[in-house]
Amino acid sequence: MSTAKVGEIDLATGLAAYLGEAWETHVAVFDLSMTTAGARRHNIVFAAAADGEVRRLVATIVPDGETMLNSIEAEAGVRAVAEAAGVAVPHVHLSREDGALVGGPLMISDFVAGETVPRRVLRLVAERGNGELVAHQLGASLALLHGIDPAATGLSLRTLEVPGPATEAALASLAAAVDELALARPVLALGLRWLERHLPPAPSGPTIVHTDVRNGNLIVGDDGLRAVLDWEGALASGDPMQDVAWPALRMWRFREDGKEIGGFAGRAPYVAGYEAAGGTFDEERFEWWKVEGTLRWAVGLATQAMAFLDGRVPSIVMAASGRRISELEWDLLMLIRPAPTASKTSPSDSVAPGD
Amino acid sequence: MQFLPAPADLLAAIATLLGEKVLPAVPPELAHQVRVAAHLAALLEREARLGPNVAVRERTLLAALIGVDADDPGAVLADRLRSEDDPDFERRAWDVLVAVTREDLSISKPGHAAYEGT
Numbered sequence: 001m002s003t004a005k006v007g008e009i010d011l012a013t014g015l016a017a018y019l020g021e022a023w024e025t026h027v028a029v030f031d032l033s034m035t036t037a038g039a040r041r042h043n044i045v046f047a048a049a050a051d052g053e054v055r056r057l058v059a060t061i062v063p064d065g066e067t068m069l070n071s072i073e074a075e076a077g078v079r080a081v082a083e084a085a086g087v088a089v090p091h092v093h094l095s096r097e098d099g100a101l102v103g104g105p106l107m108i109s110d111f112v113a114g115e116t117v118p119r120r121v122l123r124l125v126a127e128r129g130n131g132e133l134v135a136h137q138l139g140a141s142l143a144l145l146h147g148i149d150p151a152a153t154g155l156s157l158r159t160l161e162v163p164g165p166a167t168e169a170a171l172a173s174l175a176a177a178v179d180e181l182a183l184a185r186p187v188l189a190l191g192l193r194w195l196e197r198h199l200p201p202a203p204s205g206p207t208i209v210h211t212d213v214r215n216g217n218l219i220v221g222d223d224g225l226r227a228v229l230d231w232e233g234a235l236a237s238g239d240p241m242q243d244v245a246w247p248a249l250r251m252w253r254f255r256e257d258g259k260e261i262g263g264f265a266g267r268a269p270y271v272a273g274y275e276a277a278g279g280t281f282d283e284e285r286f287e288w289w290k291v292e293g294t295l296r297w298a299v300g301l302a303t304q305a306m307a308f309l310d311g312r313v314p315s316i317v318m319a320a321s322g323r324r325i326s327e328l329e330w331d332l333l334m335l336i337r338p339a340p341t342a343s344k345t346s347p348s349d350s351v352a353p354g355d
Numbered sequence: 356m357q358f359l360p361a362p363a364d365l366l367a368a369i370a371t372l373l374g375e376k377v378l379p380a381v382p383p384e385l386a387h388q389v390r391v392a393a394h395l396a397a398l399l400e401r402e403a404r405l406g407p408n409v410a411v412r413e414r415t416l417l418a419a420l421i422g423v424d425a426d427d428p429g430a431v432l433a434d435r436l437r438s439e440d441d442p443d444f445e446r447r448a449w450d451v452l453v454a455v456t457r458e459d460l461s462i463s464k465p466g467h468a469a470y471e472g473t
Contacts, residue, residue: 184433186417187452193436193445250470257470290473320391323398326459327467333453335473338446 011044014101015059019108022094025050040066041232045111056111058090064104069233070158072105073097077155078208078234079109086144086277088137088227090219114221116229118254121220122263130224135265137225138247139273142213146240147278150208157208157236165202166239167285170292171195177299182306187329191295194336200285209238214247215254215262241282244274245289250331251297291335298328363403370396401462409458420451 016029031047035058042061047054062068070078076095083089090109099106115121125131150157162169174195178188211233219227246252247262248270256263261270271281305322307313360368373393381389417428425431436448457468 179437184427184430186429186432186436186448187456189433189436190445190448190452250473257472260473316388316395317391320395323395323463326456326463329452329456330460330468331473333449333456334471336449337473338449 009101009103011059011102012046014099015044015046015048015108017101018094018096018099018106019048019050019057023050057093058109058111059102060107060109061099061102062105066104068105070231071097071156072099072107074156074158075231075234076107077153078157079231081148081153081155081208082145082228082231085148087141088225089231090227090229112219112227114219114226116216116219118215118252118263121215121218122254122256124220124222125264128222130222131259131264132269133224134218134220135261135270136273136276138213138218138261138264139244139270139275139279140277141225141228142210142240142243143274143277143279145210146207146243148208150206150236153208155208155236157234159206159235159237166237166242167200167202167288167292170242170296171199174292174295174299177303178295181299181302182309185298185302185325185329187332188295188298191291191298191332191336195288195291195295198284198288198291200282200288203239203241203285206237207240209235209240209243211235211238211243212246213243214249214252215264216252218262239285239289240279241285242289242292244279244281245286246293248286248290249293249297251294251328287335291332294328294332294335298325298332301325301328361403363400366396366400366403370394370400398463401465405462409462412458413455416451416455420448 011032012029016027019027019029027048027050029046029048033045035043035045040062042059042063044059044061046057046059048057060072062072073095076092079089079092083091090112092107092109095105095107097105115124125134160166160169162172171192175192178185178192181188210228210231212230213228217228217230218225219229248260248267250257253259253263259265260267274281301321301324304313304318305325308315308318308322370393373389373396378386378389378393414428417432418424421428421431421435423431432448436445460468
C-alpha cells in the first residue's frame with residue numbers, strides 16, 4: 001500500500017522535518033510505502049534526499065497511546081549499542097519520544113534489503129544452501145549482544161518485574177498464569193512441574209537479551225543474515241540462554257522440523273557461532289528455556305483467546321489462537337519426555353484407549 | 356430435527372468457499388483473516404466429525420489415570436500435578452497426556468504429532 005498519510009497526518013512533511021533537524025540540512029522525503037499497518041506500530045519505507053544523496057530509510061511509528069515495553073529511545077539505544085558490539089542491525093538515524101508531527105514516538109533507521117517473511121526466508125536459504133551460515137551468524141550475533149555489560153551502556157531498558165534471577169522470575173510468572181487459565185490444562189501443569197524440578201542455578205549476572213530473536217524477526221539475503229529486527233522487548237536483566245533457546249522452538253521452524261534453529265540448520269553451527277563470538281553455551285539452561293518458552297507461548301495463546309472472548313480484541317486471528325494450544329502442548333510434551341525406561345522409549349508406545 | 360447437510364458437510368463447504376473463492380478475491384489486508392477463517396471452518400468440520408469420540412476417549416483415559424469419575428477430569432489432573440510431588444504419577448500422566456494431545460491434534464492440526472523430536 002502506498003500512502004503519505006496516517007490518519008490526517010502528512011508523514012512526508014513530519015519525517016523531513018525531523019530528519020532535517022537531525023542531519024542539520026534540508027531533507028526531502030518521498031516514495032513512502034507502508035509495509036505493515038498493524039494497530040501497534042506503523043513501519044514506513046521511504047526515500048530521503050539530502051545534500052545530493054538519496055537514502056532508503058524505514059520509519060517506525062508507535063501510535064500515541066499504545067503500550068510500549070521500552071521507550072522508543074531505549075529501543076534505539078540498545079540497537080546502537082548492539083551495532084557497536086558487532087551485531088547486524090539497521091543503523092538508527094534518530095529516535096524521538098515526542099513524534100507529534102508523525103502521530104507518536106518515532107525511530108528512523110536504514111532500510112536493509114532482504115527477506116523477512118519466514119517461509120520466504122526458508123525458501124531463499126534452501127535455494128542458496130546457506131542455512132548453516134545463517135545459524136552460525138545468528139549464534140554469533142547473540143553472543144555479541146550478550147557480551148555487552150549492561151551497567152556500562154547507560155541505557156534505561158526495562159528489567160524484570162520480579163526481582164531475582166531471570167529463571168525464577170519466569171517460573172513465578174508462568175505459575176501464576178497457568179493457575180489463572182480459564183480452562184485447566186494438565187499438560188501445562190505438567191510442564192510447570194518439570195520447570196520446577198529442573199530449575200537451573202541463577203545465571204552469573206544480568207545480561208541484555210533481545211527476547212524475540214527468531215525466524216520472522218531477521219532480514220536474510222543471498223549472503224546470509226543481514227539484520228536482527230524488533231528490539232522493542234529488549235531486557236536488561238535476562239539470562240543469555242533465554243535468547244539462545246527462543247529461536248530453537250519448533251514453532252519458529254515453519255515445517256522444517258528437523259532443523260532446530262529456525263528451520264535453518266541443526267544446533268551445531270549455531271552453538272559454534274555462539275562460542276566463536278565469545279558466548280558460553282549451557283545446554284542444561286538452554287533446554288530449560290526451551291521448555292519455558294514453549295509453555296509461555298501456550299499461555300500467550302490462551303491470553304489471546306481470552307482477549308477475543310471478553311471483547312477486548314474482536315479478531316478472528318485471536319480467536320484461532322485458542323485452538324493452537326494443543327500444538328504447543330505436544331511440543332512441550334516432547335521436550336519434557338521422561339527418561340526412557342525398559343518398556344517405554346517413544347510416545348508411539350504410550351497408552352491408547354483400552355490399554 | 357434439521358434436514359441434511361450435517362454440520363460437518365456445511366463446514367467443509369464453508370472452508371472450501373473461503374479458501375478457494377473468497378481468499379483470492381479479497382484485498383491483501385483481509386487475506387490473513389480469511390485464511391484463518393477457512394482454517395477454522397476446516398477445524399470445526401473435523402471437530403463435528405471426530406469430536407464426540409475424541410471427548411469420550413479423553414475422558415476414559417483421564418479417569419483411568421486419576422482413579423475417579425470426576426465431572427472435569429482434566430481439572431482434577433491439573434490440580435494434582437500442581438499440588439502433589441509424585442514423579443511416578445507424573446510419568447504415567449505424561450503417557451496419558453501424549454495420547455490425549457494426539458487426539459486433540461487430530462482435530463486442531465492433523466500431522467503435528469507426527470514429529471516426535473524436540
